Amino acid sequence: MQESVKIGILYSTSGPYGAMGRDAHAGAEFAFHDYRARGGSEIEPVFFDPRADLSAYLEGARSLIRDHGCRHIVGTITSSARKEVIPLVEKHDGLLWYMCPYEGFEANENVIYIGGCPNQHLIPLFDYLLPRHGARPYLVGANYVWGWEMNRLARELIHNAGGTVLGERYLPLEETAVERIVADIAEKRPSFVLNNLVGPSSYAFLAAMRELGERDPAFLPENCPVASCDLQECELGDIRDGAALGQLCAASYFDTLDTPDNKAFKARLTAWSGGERVVSSLFASAYTAVSLCIAAIEAAGSDAPERVRAEVLARDWPSLFGAMRVDTATNHAALPFLLGRINDRRGFDVIASAPALAADPYLTGAPTKPAPRLRVVS
Amino acid sequence: MTTRTPNFTGWRAVILSEADGNTDRLCRQLGLLGIAVSIQWTPLAAADLPDLVLIDADRGWDELLLFSDAAPACPVVALLGSEAPGRISFALRHGAGAIISKPVAASAVYPALVLAVSIHAERVEARRRIDHLEERLKLRPIVFAAIVRLKAERHIDDEKAYAILRDCAMRRRMPIEQLAAFFLGGSETLREVG
Numbered sequence: 330m331q332e333s334v335k336i337g338i339l340y341s342t343s344g345p346y347g348a349m350g351r352d353a354h355a356g357a358e359f360a361f362h363d364y365r366a367r368g369g370s371e372i373e374p375v376f377f378d379p380r381a382d383l384s385a386y387l388e389g390a391r392s393l394i395r396d397h398g399c400r401h402i403v404g405t406i407t408s409s410a411r412k413e414v415i416p417l418v419e420k421h422d423g424l425l426w427y428m429c430p431y432e433g434f435e436a437n438e439n440v441i442y443i444g445g446c447p448n449q450h451l452i453p454l455f456d457y458l459l460p461r462h463g464a465r466p467y468l469v470g471a472n473y474v475w476g477w478e479m480n481r482l483a484r485e486l487i488h489n490a491g492g493t494v495l496g497e498r499y500l501p502l503e504e505t506a507v508e509r510i511v512a513d514i515a516e517k518r519p520s521f522v523l524n525n526l527v528g529p530s531s532y533a534f535l536a537a538m539r540e541l542g543e544r545d546p547a548f549l550p551e552n553c554p555v556a557s558c559d560l561q562e563c564e565l566g567d568i569r570d571g572a573a574l575g576q577l578c579a580a581s582y583f584d585t586l587d588t589p590d591n592k593a594f595k596a597r598l599t600a601w602s603g604g605e606r607v608v609s610s611l612f613a614s615a616y617t618a619v620s621l622c623i624a625a626i627e628a629a630g631s632d633a634p635e636r637v638r639a640e641v642l643a644r645d646w647p648s649l650f651g652a653m654r655v656d657t658a659t660n661h662a663a664l665p666f667l668l669g670r671i672n673d674r675r676g677f678d679v680i681a682s683a684p685a686l687a688a689d690p691y692l693t694g695a696p697t698k699p700a701p702r703l704r705v706v707s
Numbered sequence: 708m709t710t711r712t713p714n715f716t717g718w719r720a721v722i723l724s725e726a727d728g729n730t731d732r733l734c735r736q737l738g739l740l741g742i743a744v745s746i747q748w749t750p751l752a753a754a755d756l757p758d759l760v761l762i763d764a765d766r767g768w769d770e771l772l773l774f775s776d777a778a779p780a781c782p783v784v785a786l787l788g789s790e791a792p793g794r795i796s797f798a799l800r801h802g803a804g805a806i807i808s809k810p811v812a813a814s815a816v817y818p819a820l821v822l823a824v825s826i827h828a829e830r831v832e833a834r835r836r837i838d839h840l841e842e843r844l845k846l847r848p849i850v851f852a853a854i855v856r857l858k859a860e861r862h863i864d865d866e867k868a869y870a871i872l873r874d875c876a877m878r879r880r881m882p883i884e885q886l887a888a889f890f891l892g893g894s895e896t897l898r899e900v901g
Contacts, residue, residue: 412814419812436739437813438732481710488709658739691817693716693741 334372334632336622337393339404339414340615344381345502345528349406349611352563353428354378356615357403362601363616364623372623375399383409390414394421400632401426403618406611407527408432408474415440424634426622428614430559430580432478433690439634441641442661443618443653445581447482448689450558453666454579455486457681458556463520464492469510469534470525472499479525479558482692495519500526505533511541518547524557531557532564536572550575550670561609565675573671581650581664582610583677594649607676613649621646621653651685661688713821715759716741721751723771724763724786729811733761733786736816756780759820764798765789765809774802778834782827784819786811802827846884853887857897871897 338357340350354376361374375397379385386405393399394417402418403426405411411427418425418439425440433446458466464487470476476499484494495517498510507530514522526534535555542549556577562584565573584595584607599605621641629636638660645652654663663685669677720737724730725748737744742759750770751760762772764785774780779802787798788809798806804826805819850872857868875897876886889895 415814416812434817435814436736438735482712484709485712658735691740692712693714693739 334626335375335393335397335399336372336619337390337397337399337402337404338374338376338619339379339386339389339393339402340376340406341379341381341410343378346381346406348528348563348567349561349609350378350381352561352609352612353404353406353615356612357619359598359601359612360616360619360623363597363620369623369627372626374619379410383413386410386413387417390417394418394423400424400634401622401626401637403428403615403622405429411440422634424622424638426618428618429611432475432482433688433692434478436659436661436690438638438660440660441618441621441638441655442659442688442690443614443621445558445664446661446688446690447479448692448694449581449664449666449686450579451479451482452486453683453686454556454558454577454668455483455490457668458521458554458577459490459492462554464490465495465520466492467495467514467517467519467522468497468525469522470497470499471527471530472501475527475559476525480523483523500530500534502528502530504530507534507537510534511537514538515541515545515548519553521553522555524555525559526557527559528564529567531560532568532572535576536569538576539569539572539574550577560671561611562607562676563609563611565671571673574673576671577680578669578671578677580610580667580669580677582608582613583667583669583679584608585669585676585678586649586667588651590647590651591649617648617650617653621648654685654687656687659688659690661690663687713824714741715820718742718758720744720759720761721757722746722761723751723767724748724761725766729786729809732811732813733807733816736813740817740820753780758782759784759824761786761807762798762801762803764794764801764803764806767797767801769797769800772801778802779827779830782820782823784823804830843882843884846888849891850884850887853890856891 340354341347342351342354375393377389377393379389390402393402400423405414405427406429408431414425415437427440428443430444430450431446466487468480468483470480480497487494496513524531538555547553554577558579560578625637625640626632628640641655642657645654650664665685666683667679668681670680672678720742722730722733722744724746726746730746734744751772753773759782760772761784764787782804783802785798785803785806786809787794787806804823807815807819853872854865854868857871872883872887876883879886886895890897
């Protein structure tokens with residue numbers, strides 16, 4: 330092993346998705362703590378905080394690669410930020426370790442994907458929701474590629490199921506004026522709501538939906554749930570007390586996961602942070618990405634990206650998500666599906682689950698309607 | 708509006724290029740999409756057309772792909788590093804509906820495929836409509852002759868005669884040209900109209 334290998338950590342700890350960035354940042358720190366606790370010293374983190382400024386992601390990645398010699402970067406949360414960083418990582422033939430759920434339709438050789446794509450979150454979520462609540466959803470989303478593409482796919486799934494999308498609305502990340510959307514929902518009376526909003530607009534929306542449910546029980550979570558694929562334990566504190574109670578979220582990890590690995594992990598974390606801490610799937614994913622990166626660098630005896638990637642793809646790795654297999658064709662991790670219901674302890678109760686599913690980023694195997702070829706509809 | 712997710716699973720693609728780093732990356736991305744890929748640097752046999760062709764437009768020569776721009780037989784994607792107008796023209800002449808720049812970026816492949824395939828489908832549909840309209844145009848004299856005969860038989864004006872033909876064609880769900888031909892041939896008497 331060469332002298333001091335550096336892993337770049339690229340998260341925004343402020344801005345509209347700051348709560349997520351802070352948790353991911355902490356997950357990365359804890360992974361390094363774990364590494365040092367077992368005697369590791371050659372691998373060190375270099376943190377860069379782009380403060381939610383899109384152009385700063387590119388500057389940050391450039392600084393990590395050029396000034397600090399990082400060949401691995403763990404980070405970015407939004408797809409816009411990931412897309413900013415990828416060309417630079419490709420140019421330097423480095424590896425980006427991306428660990429958030431995203432909208433799919435990407436499989437880059439220079440990226441290891443630890444977060445899920447829609448066949449691992451949205452599709453099983455709909456498999457759960459449609460038979461129970463009907464195929465008449467209302468779609469809301471953040472006004473960028475995550476919201477747009479998740480809702481496009483939702484629309485396609487609903488169309489294939491013979492249902493109807495009753496409405497589709499978008500809000501910028503920091504917009505909290507949700508009254509018109511909620512009024513529209515009250516009028517249209519969907520059977521459930523798919524929430525792809527991010528950050529403050531999502532919190533305001535959940536609070537407004539709770540008020541609507543208090544006025545009209547048809548909109549209480551048990552009748553018309555609000556379901557999302559990216560809500561985190563670390564965000565629940567930012568939502569008005571109890572406002573999100575009973576709502577649903579799909580993820581591959583929840584703090585409440587009842588496995589020996591998770592209990593041991595949580596005990597170590599409590600000792601490190603000096604008190605009990607609720608672990609979000611972002612914290613767990615960042616921890617997993619950094620730990621996997623470190624383990625693969627150690628196994629390869631080098632941080633040369635092609636050797637590290639070969640190690641990652643060569644075998645199953647123990648992780649908080651269970652034995653983790655990263656697919657040799659897509660570079661995506663197989664992930665379990667968990668459906669959580671928000672409880673009154675700022676956490677999720679797991680109400681449904683499925684074992685690890687291989688990622689299908691381009692939905693090549695998804696059951697589609699016949700006529701797979703594009704048709705011009707005049 | 709629902710945009711259907713394009714799905715290329717089970718497709719067969721031929722890359723007309725010498726094998727290099729670019730074709731390696733193309734093969735990887737096409738494989739991810741469920742496409743069976745082969746590479747050749749010899750002319751494509753007309754009898755064995757794949758679902759999709761990717762062609763090196765920097766170095767390709769005309770016989771490599773005997774498609775015309777007017778009616779390419781399958782979707783074509785050009786691989787292009789050069790900016791020379793002659794090479795861009797080569798790509799267009801061989802029916803390219805999209806370009807992937809060299810060096811090939813992984814993120815360029817899927818969008819180019821979707822674009823080339825939908826442009827190809829549009830061209831096929833446009834060609835079909837033009838053929839159909841040209842056929843109808845050729846038959847216009849028959850409609851004219853039917854109008855002249857109807858006018859004489861029933862002592863009506865042009866507009867009325869045309870309306871009778873049009874209404875009857877609609878009722879029979881056939882083009883007006885066909886109906887006019889039946890009328891002139893005696894197998895259609897247009898009895899119930901007019």
